Amino acid sequence: xxxxxxxxxxVIADDDADMRMLVGIAVRKAGCELAAxxxxxxxxxxxxxxxxxxxxxxxxxxxxxxxxxVCRLVKNDPTLSDIPVLLLSAGVSGPSRDAGVAAGADDxxxxxxxxxxxxxxxxxxxxxxxxxx
Amino acid sequence: MKSLFAKIxxxxxxxxxxxxxxxxxxxxxxxxxxxxxxFEQNVPVTQPVAFVGSILVGTFSVVLAYAFxxxxxxxxxATAVPLAALLAIALLRVGTxxxxxxxxxxxxxxxxxxxxEEGRRWIAVAGLGTAVxxxxxxxxxxEVPDSQTEWxxxxxAPFVFTVVAAVINExxxxxxxxxxxxxxxxxxxxxxxxxxxxQSDRLHLSGLELRKAxxxxxxxxxxxxxxxxxxxxxxxxxxxxxxxxAAMLGRxxxxxxxxxxxxxxxxxxxxxxxxxxxxxxxxxxxxxxGFSALVESARLGIGEIHDWxxxxxxxxxxxxxxxVTPRIxxxxxxxxxxxxxxxxxxxxxxxxxxxxxxxxxxxxxxxPLSSILGYLELMKDEDGAPLSATQQLYLGVAERNAHRxxxxxxxxxxxxxxxxxxxxxxxxxxxAGELVTSAVDSARPMAEAAGVxxxxxxxxxxxxxxxxxxxxxxxxxxLVSNAIKFTPRGGTVRVGLVEPSGRGPLEITIxxxxxxxxxxxxxxxxxxxxxxxxxTANAVPGVGLGLVITKAIVQxxxxxxxxxxxxxxxxxxxxxxxxxxx
Numbered sequence: 001x002x003x004x005x006x007x008x009x010x011v012i013a014d015d016d017a018d019m020r021m022l023v024g025i026a027v028r029k030a031g032c033e034l035a036a037x038x039x040x041x042x043x044x045x046x047x048x049x050x051x052x053x054x055x056x057x058x059x060x061x062x063x064x065x066x067x068x069x070v071c072r073l074v075k076n077d078p079t080l081s082d083i084p085v086l087l088l089s090a091g092v093s094g095p096s097r098d099a100g101v102a103a104g105a106d107d108x109x110x111x112x113x114x115x116x117x118x119x120x121x122x123x124x125x126x127x128x129x130x131x132x133x
Numbered sequence: 134m135k136s137l138f139a140k141i142x143x144x145x146x147x148x149x150x151x152x153x154x155x156x157x158x159x160x161x162x163x164x165x166x167x168x169x170x171x172f173e174q175n176v177p178v179t180q181p182v183a184f185v186g187s188i189l190v191g192t193f194s195v196v197l198a199y200a201f202x203x204x205x206x207x208x209x210x211a212t213a214v215p216l217a218a219l220l221a222i223a224l225l226r227v228g229t230x231x232x233x234x235x236x237x238x239x240x241x242x243x244x245x246x247x248x249x250e251e252g253r254r255w256i257a258v259a260g261l262g263t264a265v266x267x268x269x270x271x272x273x274x275x276e277v278p279d280s281q282t283e284w285x286x287x288x289x290a291p292f293v294f295t296v297v298a299a300v301i302n303e304x305x306x307x308x309x310x311x312x313x314x315x316x317x318x319x320x321x322x323x324x325x326x327x328x329x330x331x332q333s334d335r336l337h338l339s340g341l342e343l344r345k346a347x348x349x350x351x352x353x354x355x356x357x358x359x360x361x362x363x364x365x366x367x368x369x370x371x372x373x374x375x376x377x378x379a380a381m382l383g384r385x386x387x388x389x390x391x392x393x394x395x396x397x398x399x400x401x402x403x404x405x406x407x408x409x410x411x412x413x414x415x416x417x418x419x420x421x422x423g424f425s426a427l428v429e430s431a432r433l434g435i436g437e438i439h440d441w442x443x444x445x446x447x448x449x450x451x452x453x454x455x456x457v458t459p460r461i462x463x464x465x466x467x468x469x470x471x472x473x474x475x476x477x478x479x480x481x482x483x484x485x486x487x488x489x490x491x492x493x494x495x496x497x498x499x500x501p502l503s504s505i506l507g508y509l510e511l512m513k514d515e516d517g518a519p520l521s522a523t524q525q526l527y528l529g530v531a532e533r534n535a536h537r538x539x540x541x542x543x544x545x546x547x548x549x550x551x552x553x554x555x556x557x558x559x560x561x562x563x564x565a566g567e568l569v570t571s572a573v574d575s576a577r578p579m580a581e582a583a584g585v586x587x588x589x590x591x592x593x594x595x596x597x598x599x600x601x602x603x604x605x606x607x608x609x610x611x612l613v614s615n616a617i618k619f620t621p622r623g624g625t626v627r628v629g630l631v632e633p634s635g636r637g638p639l640e641i642t643i644x645x646x647x648x649x650x651x652x653x654x655x656x657x658x659x660x661x662x663x664x665x666x667x668x669t670a671n672a673v674p675g676v677g678l679g680l681v682i683t684k685a686i687v688q689x690x691x692x693x694x695x696x697x698x699x700x701x702x703x704x705x706x707x708x709x710x711x712x713x714x715x
Contacts, residue, residue, distance in 0.1 A: 018501075018504040018508075019500065019503065019507075022503075022504060022507040022508065022511070025511060061496050090499040090500045111503035112499065112502055112503035112507060112539060113507065114506075114510055115507050115511055115514075116510065
């Protein structure tokens with residue numbers, strides 16, 4: 001579906017504008033393209049269903065639909081379930097990581113994170129997706 | 134009048150008649166005999182000396198009887214009276230015709246007295262006395278019996294009197310035995326009566342005490358207005374309902390006692406869920422699973438505290454903490470249960486707000502810090518416009534302080550979580566030796582900067598701790614960095630791992646040659662925000678949360694954290710953790 005020359009497309013969602021920008025920078029540093037930037041769960045879900053991106057980066061705590069719920073919807077939808085989901089959480093790590101795993105997330109990063117490390121994770125996840133295809 | 138009867142009664146007491154009373158028949162007989170002799174010409178005085186002697190001895194016997202009545206003597210001594218009377222009669226016989234005297238039959242009277250005394254020997258005394266009395270005319274007058282009849286009388290009469298004395302003695306003995314048993318019965322009855330009186334008094338006192346105790350427990354129950362105190366029988370029917378229960382549940386005692394079951398206050402789903410938790414063994418006879426679930430521990434004699442939801446009479450529900458204990462009677466038998474319920478609506482709300490606060494702080498403080506740290510890293514890594522050395526230095530300071538702030542936020546969150554009942558642990562196998570090595574390695578730059586020698590011992594241990602690697606590392610790191618902070622330049626910090634002997638816990642010790650902690654402050658060391666005076670006096674940075682967190686982590690792993698310190702010499706922290714061989 002995705003040609004090797006096309007950059008991997010990433011949908012990101014976070015309720016904090018500064019964090020959205022930071023994650024966006026990491027995405028570009030990873031050599032990917034921002035398909036959509038959402039500020040809450042509902043907006044993220046719409047963007048995902050419309051864009052069918054190669055990777056989704058979601059903040060866990062967002063007003064309305066949380067990142068966990070969006071992740072669950074993605075993983076329960078047969079047309080979307082193969083898209084890797086990376087969760088970011090500012091909560092205390094233990095339960096969020098467990099909840100993320102339970103929701104079907106492919107990876108998890110606690111906040112604060114190093115943008116460099118986030119970029120590396122994005123590269124790994126999107127490469128895995130490309131290989132899968 | 135009454136006292137006269139009493140006196141007469143005492144005089145003729147069956148138990149112990151006075152000697153004078155016992156002597157009355159003999160005295161009357163003697164007086165009659167003397168009067169008859171004096172005034173009846175057919176009864177002549179044959180020996181005036183003996184006759185007068187008889188009167189004198191008779192009088193003496195009366196005086197003796199009177200004296201013994203006034204000043205009691207033993208019964209043996211009292212027999213001197215009948216013996217004297219016997220002598221008087223003997224003399225009377227001598228004085229009134231000797232062996233043929235009319236008054237021989239009087240001998241029987243003192244003989245009765247003597248024979249009635251206790252003991253067989255008195256039969257012999259009576260017989261001997263009789264023989265003397267009978268034979269006296271012959272002895273005094275120097276005569277000998279002149280006929281066969283007199284000889285026979287002299288022998289037969291004492292013999293007959295002896296037999297009579299024996300009969301009287303035996304009857305008296307039997308009387309005495311009967312009297313003794315009657316007396317014993319009377320005493321027994323007296324004692325029973327006294328006991329009955331005492332028991333009645335005790336019963337009365339017990340009744341009073343019981344009433345007081347009832348009043349006291351009643352007033353205590355009435356005084357508890359914030360908690361509901363509910364008593365039930367063994368099947369759950371409510372039998373005690375204090376004003377606190379009435380206020381809390383909106384039901385009066387009259388409407389509840391004997392009419393409502395404790396189960397009516399509960400939610401069925403909670404009772405069912407508790408029954409499932411208790412997991413009654415298959416086939417066990419549990420007649421009433423709901424009620425059994427409520428009192429399971431109390432039934433086994435263990436008090437239990439459990440959270441439930443109670444329903445008011447208007448149908449509204451609220452959370453309660455209920456302590457259940459068995460009601461035991463004086464024989465130790467279980468008679469029911471006591472439920473003490475506390476409304477925990479407020480504390481549940483406080484707990485919810487606390488959790489909300491923890492979540493809020495977690496998100497709202499960590500998110501901006503995440504941005505700050507992320508953008509600081511971007512600035513440092515910006516390849517297009519490299520920063521000057523000074524700018525790099527400034528950014529380093531900003532980054533270090535942002536990390537410090539992040540650590541502080543983490544510590545605050547952690548203590549809040551630990552205080553509200555726990556924190557999550559990701560449990561796995563943790564190599565004890567690696568825990569020590571890693572703590573020492575990561576603290577080495579800090580130790581070198583502070584000029585403190587840092588050593589590790591026992592780091593090659595193969596033991597494994599079952600626990601959260603991150604949290605345990607945090608605990609050891611805290612103690613090592615604390616030790617370095619509190620040790621002056623040139624000092625030493627030793628991290629040691631001591632393997633257990635046998636099945637005991639392994640020990641990780643962190644000892645320093647630092648400023649130490651005053652002995653009086655050691656108890657407060659693990660209190661939130663407490664800082665030792667040596668720490669503040671030496672301006673050692675910190676907020677007083679590290680040791681609280683460290684202790685909470687060690688305890689969450691089933692271990693202990695101890696401290697020993699000498700001010701000016703140094704401090705030793707010892708972590709004891711359960712371990713297994715690798």
